Amino acid sequence: MVEMTGRSLFSVEALRSTPDEGTVAEFRAKVRAAGQEWTGKEPDDLVELLCQAAAGDPRLAAIVRAGGGLLHDFLDGYRQRHTADVPRDPAGELADGHPLPPAVTEGLTPRYLIAVARLAEPGRHMAALRAVAGEDALLTHRDGDIVLFIPAAGPGSGERSVTRLTQCLDGKGWLATAERDRARLVDGLDEACYVLRLVVAGLRPSGAYTISDVLVEYAVTLNEKVRTDLAAMIRPLRAHKVLWETLTAFIDSDYSKNRTARSLFIHRSTLDYRLRRIEDVTGCDPTSGRGAQTLSAAVIAEALQG
Template identity: 50%
Template sequence: MTESAAEWASPVDVRATYPGLRPVRDTPSEAADFLAEVRSAGEKWADGHHGDVVSVLLEAAGDDPELAELVRGSGSIIEEFLEGFRRNAVKPQKDLAADLVAGREVPKSVLHGLAPRYLVVIARGSVAEQFTGVPDEIAGPGVLSTSHDGDLVLLVPDTDAGRRSRITEHLAGRLDGNGWIAVARRGRAKLADGFREAADVLRLVAAGRRPSGMYSVPDVLVEYAVIRHQEVAQNLVDVIKPLRAHTALWETLAALIAADYNRNKAANDLFIHRSTLDYRLQRIASVTGCDPTSGRGVQVLTAALIADSVR
């Protein structure tokens, strides 16, 4: 029976199939209520032994002899029941976490069996490369894991703040100064949106060469706003585009940002004299129109470099 037939079947259909039977209910709404009860019983049925179906439906019929007769003799009623069962049947999930973060449809019974809210965790670096699982005494039940483009993805039930902290602290401790963790919080029906947010945060901290650690949107508010506004992002890319023709200047700006604007450290990281660094910064100002030695210039150039890196 098709879905539309199952949903719109009426007492008239049953009487046409079984003309010898009197109407089992005086109004269509009562008959519809009975069919709804049948569908509900089918959705809850988990035994899998078809020989028990009639017994279950006879209980639904109660003391009404006409309903009991329908249960015994009506193939359409049995089909309604089995249709409900098939709709709610749970197929094995090869990678439930991957399906959830990708926004793929999962059976409602599976979705309803999940925690109400989750912490979406994406880890990149040594913790992702060497991940063998969060110890049971730390993770507890219900943590889902998968991988995405080499990154580790965890869905941590967001029902216990202490447990959530233990897991994130465990992962942060395993970064060993190499890589980042990005997190976002969402309800179980919006995990794909949470994954996109955490992935954006991870892209931003990687592009900005932030120190190894754990980050969320509040840590990258300016950059996050930029990439969410395509016109602004493109304008910033245009600002920094001329540096593409000057490899040394591009590397100098990247080193300055990575050094958190400490010019002595940037010069050491580049293995150049401080005066050479200062000259290059002047050239960057000339090429881009933004002075990397000023607060505003650094802000614009940093946002531009990140916008170029994540586009």
């Protein structure tokens, strides 16, 4: 007998002498009785128990150990195949554009709502987002954000999901969404992620957004030269902390002087002076429509480059 990796491999000679039918029948009865008592999980445990049932008959013991070795090898192969075929993070594989095994893709729906959430308190709201997304949703993470692939069940289902997901934010985070067929999930994820970056960089309030909410910013910042020029134009304002805070508060207040002055706890005349100084530094008048739009895009471009 030769020992290899915890399993006994008998020679062929030990198996040439076959037990008579009566002995085999008696042994099978003992095997059934052993099966009723077995509580182990590993093949080696089972082999040892069956060897006890062999009652010292070397021929039966040889059959048990040879069969146990085959069972062990079979299960090893099965586990390796099973582990290789089922990815631990199918949503992550989809997000990276990696192909999934047919056994996994067959369970996917044709179309998905892609939701990317940035939460102020991820631990607090994660469970709520997961519950709203449903059991069939796939979840992963990218750059600290939560990514959900939610099956689009039919017309209007995406809007209902967005409404419920937005409620989970509790006014303390952002949600960017896109909808795509299964084959274009990466494209939809790229869109949603970029929308989220624009929303956060643009100082938008907590809520849910799609590309339609940031069309101007999207178009402007996708052009690398325009993005670089805008960032260069507004970067000198960074050296003036008070002026930078004033501009961001002005944008955050939707260009309302009254709301901006109240948020900064300053007089209107002080605000007017600061807005003029912003124009001196940047060359853009924040109180004009074109100037406000340019400065808003510049703030986003500068944030994206940072």
